Amino acid sequence: MQSIKPPKCYCILYPLLCRTCNWEDFMVHHSEERDRPSELMLEWVKNQPYWNQNHGSDHFLMLGRLTWAFRRKTDADSDWGTSFLRMPLMKNVLRLSIEKNPWDDLEVSVPYPTAFHPQFETEIKQWQDLVRSRNRSSHFCFVGAVRKKIKNDFREVLMNYCKNETGSCKIVDCSVTHCYDGAPAILEAFLDSDFCLQPKGDGFTRRSMFDCMMAGSIPVYFWEGSFKTQYEWHLPSPSEDYSVYMDHTEVRNDTNIIREVLDKFTKDDVKKMREILIDAMPKYLYARSNQGLGSSNDAFDIAIDEVLKRFKQQREQKQNLEEQEQMKNL
Structure with missing residues (x-):
């Protein structure tokens, strides 16, 4: 530093x-x-x-x-x-x-910053209680916009599917709704849904993943690159305990797979998965205060602690090797 x-x-x-x-x-x-x-x-x-x-x-x-x-x-x-x-x-x-x-x-x-930057530990706990007690009216949701310049855009596949599943899927079309930082429409969709569909963003990941988890909505991934090897310092393991994966090729061939897979999760399953996201929340949020979140480390604290730990181990390994070389030369 x-x-x-x-x-x-x-x-x-x-x-x-x-x-x-x-x-x-x-x-x-x-x-x-x-x-x-x-x-x-x-x-x-x-x-x-x-x-x-x-x-x-x-x-x-x-x-x-x-x-x-x-x-x-x-x-x-x-x-x-x-x-x-x-x-x-x-x-x-x-x-x-x-x-x-x-x-x-x-x-x-490290996690994408969300719109929620708690200043005190009590704010985190209040939010966790709200997320935990929220009555959710939708089985799953999709927040995003179709990218018309991309041929066979997977987001369009999800959008069209959700339009035909209005009884189960809540849609926020960002080509119509202003999906700005912390937009109420986005937050409401995630708070109202048990699951949230998460296609790729500009890379394999997207900020929406963390907006979704912060609201207690269970992320549904379609590319392994969206979750495998990502955010290992900040998210629990294994990812299967709090997320769902469906191969994008299979979904493109038959979108009914989405509903079939998600219907297999019982209310107790969903509750357990959501609780993992709620408990881990301080680890993937960034505090507003320079003092952190009291007894809870936020995403920044964890990143810096892990960097320091990594370099400390690196220095100790180097010192051990140097000592071994010195012993050989005695």
Whole structure:
């Protein structure tokens, strides 16, 4: 973390400058221009006195976008994003992101921020009580908008299915309703439903997953990448205890599978799954106060604690290896 005495720290947090993830810079046509802010930042980091001690292996940062936006594979101007995470100076740096690359051991996913940022622990408990006691009138819901530019958009499959299941499915069409941060229509849909259908977002995950869980609605995933290896620090394991998975290909072939699978869960099953989400709530929410949530660690606390733990173990392993080498040379 930032410190006036970095040698006494297990790790160093360095800033990801806004220009490295600014939307306008992502829209620049030439790939070299898109990479330039990242290169300038890394040049600055490399010249800091504590970088060369461990070549970045005791440094970490928080990415401002999905990891995929920083993984451009070629220098072709037509390729999306920047090559920030593929730059040589990033090969040892730990990255936190709202969606991790499952095949990168140096990345860890942290929860998307929701609209609910409790200031006190009592606010969390009041919300948990409300979610627990809520009378839910819908079996499941879908919140989203059809992406017309995407051929065979899976969201359209879910939207059309829900329109034919009006007795069971509650819809919030974000092409009609303003689905802004904390919109009442979204929250009401999740609070009123036992399950919430969660297709992919821009990546495999989407913020709606956490809005859904925060309201005690059980997420239904259609891609394994939406939940496998994601949010391991913040969500309970196994994921099957509080979520449902259906393969998107099977659902596309027969949408009736959705109702058939969800109908198999009894009221007691749903209650148990919801209780797991409620109990875990402080771990995937971000507190408004710098003081945290009293006896409960919020998502920020957990992320920092786990980063420190990881770097402490790393330093201890390095010291043990050095001691073993010294013993061999005696």
